[in-house]
Amino acid sequence: MNARTKQLYQELVLDHNRNPRNYRSMEVHSHHAHGHNPLCGDRLELFLKVDADGLVADVSFIGDGCAISKASASMMTAAVKGKTVADAETLFQEFHAMSMGTLDPESAPNHLGKLAVFAGVRDLPARVKCATLAWHTLDAALHGHEQTSTE
Amino acid sequence: MKTNGFDVERIRADFPVLERMVNGHPLAYMDNGASAQMPRAVIETGTEYRSRYHANIHRGVHTLSQEATEAYEATRELVRAFIGAADQREVVFTGGTTDSLNLVAQCWGNTHLKPGDVVLVSEMEHHANIVPWDLVCRRTGARMVKIPITDSGEVDQDAYAMLLAADSVKAVCITHVSNALGTVNPVRHMADLAHAHGAVVVVDGAQAVPHAAVDVQALDADFYAFSAHKMCGPTGIGVLYGKMEHLKGLPPYRGGGDMILSVSFDSGIRYNAIPHYFEAGTPPIEQGIQLGAAIRYLTAIGMDRIAAYEQELLAYATEKLLAIPQVRLVGTAPHKAAVISFVIDGVHPHDVGTVLDDLGIAVRTGHHCAQPVMERFGVPATTRASFAFYNTRAEIDRLADGVREVIRLFQ
Structure with a gap:
């Protein structure tokens, strides 16, 4: 495989695709949203439990999608769990900027950590929306929107 | 390669784009259902x-x-x-x-x-x-x-x-x-x-x-x-x-x-x-x-000869893909044109498409503007290889190898 594709489908991504973390629905939640990527048919449903201190106490998702969207959703939940809503919003902004190619996680300061594994999508315009779907859904849920779409 | 007198190499020489390399591989263009390539005569x-x-x-x-x-x-x-x-x-x-x-x-x-x-x-x-x-x-x-x-x-x-x-x-x-x-x-x-x-x-x-x-x-x-x-x-x-x-x-x-x-x-x-x-x-x-x-x-080539050659490609591709246990064909009518829609257990078509593109193979992935068909077969999308008379058996071998590589990667 080419370096570009190898970089995208790293073992970390393949692992989160095979064994997505926090993959379950959540009956009692404080925030909830549906994300849809009409171009690919990717769908996910996101649940959040934000406590009185503004901490993301629990987060989970269910849905169908490609490896990129599933792994991204899985890693998103792992990244925001235990963080404040404000920190989660910062991560959304940074992840979005990285996917669009306006933030290079290797040179600019950021909080992305392992999430930088998705930096490669900026070279694959057709796949950017796969990587960002979970994050747009998170943003929608935190702002009280029930539906979001990448289109 | 000659099949029943159909000189596909001579035909391929009419299509400038088929000389192209994509991601380090010769282009294998199998998205003819979306748009077919132009021969030099049409371009000129x-x-x-x-x-x-x-x-x-x-x-x-x-x-x-x-x-x-x-x-x-x-x-x-x-x-x-x-x-x-x-x-x-x-x-x-x-x-x-x-x-x-x-x-x-x-x-x-x-x-x-x-x-x-x-x-x-x-x-x-x-x-x-x-x-x-x-x-x-x-x-x-x-x-x-x-x-x-x-x-x-x-x-x-x-x-x-x-x-x-x-x-x-x-x-x-x-x-x-x-x-x-x-x-x-x-x-x-x-x-x-x-x-x-x-x-x-x-x-x-x-x-x-x-x-x-x-x-x-x-x-x-x-x-x-x-x-x-x-x-x-x-x-x-x-x-x-x-x-x-x-x-x-x-x-x-x-x-x-x-x-x-x-x-x-x-x-x-x-x-x-x-x-x-x-x-x-x-x-x-x-x-x-x-x-x-x-x-x-x-x-000039003849639509009957084109149809006959494409039917050979269809039969060959069907056989090659069905030999892979994880592949399921969507659309198995006895009378088909040279279109193969398929899904791979546990792998989303968009990942299939990205990996195949990496190998220089152009296929369509998605719902093909036929969402009721996807609904009918209970799949969000399929991978589709649609052939034209300039495709070859060697390209179909590459497709089958590519599908095997996809399976190795994701399973």
Whole structure:
């Protein structure tokens, strides 16, 4: 495989695709949203439990999608769990900027950590929306929107 | 490689794009269902028009305009002969299949549909043969009703016969060849039944015309739509064939120049004759001339030889892919065009597409603008390899190897 594709489908991504973390629905939640990527048919449903201190106490998702969207959703939940809503919003902004190619996680300061594994999508315009779907859904849920779409 | 005298290497040499490398591999182009590549003859026809006689048509008395008009109108006769129409006037130029189907839905539908009427639309239609009918049904109070398809991806003929008998069916909309499944529909049989019930048959021929000899009279199609860019021509132009008895009396599609004989605020508007009556404004002239070159090119090879060779490719690809246990074909009708839609257990088609692209193999992934088909088979999307007469067995071997690599990566 080419370096570009190898970089995208790293073992970390393949692992989160095979064994997505926090993959379950959540009956009692404080925030909830549906994300849809009409171009690919990717769908996910996101649940959040934000406590009185503004901490993301629990987060989970269910849905169908490609490896990129599933792994991204899985890693998103792992990244925001235990963080404040404000920190989660910062991560959304940074992840979005990285996917669009306006933030290079290797040179600019950021909080992305392992999430930088998705930096490669900026070279694959057709796949950017796969990587960002979970994050747009998170943003929608935190702002009280029930539906979001990448289109 | 030679197969039954079909010299595919010689044909490949006609297509400059096939020399291209993609991601370090020779391009294996298997997205012909979306758009087929152009041979040098078609490209050069466009260049010649641009560099020698670009001018508007049906207007000037000057030499360039006359040359352009002649070349453009020559395509009409080439199309007529290519699809076996009785009369050149039954060949209407449009922007493409979608435009053709919108023309029928709007002009014919608005005229003939009334509350209580039914338009039958097969479950395997491309969105282009669904949405225009939904629009016109909402306007006229007619109902759009689905003709179901079977597990193998064929029109359920028993259900079709019952639907025809039960309701006041005015139109039957059916694709000749399914873009998502490859199924070749028994258009003549369905047309005979429709006609017996007084309904017209509107055929989406986009996937059929490039891959086998089509005779609209033998099919007894009332309307037949197709696009140039799926038959080695350019984008932006297509054809609507309509039987003269149906074209006559329709309201205009769009108003403008070329579709009129005279316009006067005092004495009113007099319309041009069919087919120009449906062709308002300056058409895609270069593309029309290129469509003619594409038809000449395909005819020189021979549509029967093309069909026979593509059937060999289909059989070979089916065998190769079915040999991979994780692969499931979507669309297994006994009579198919060279289209293979498939899913791989546990791998999303978009990941398949990205990895295959990495190997220089161009396939389509997604719902193929046929979401009801995806719904019917319970999949969000499929990977589709659609072949043309310039594809080879060696490319199909690469496809099968690529699929194995996908499985290794994701499982």
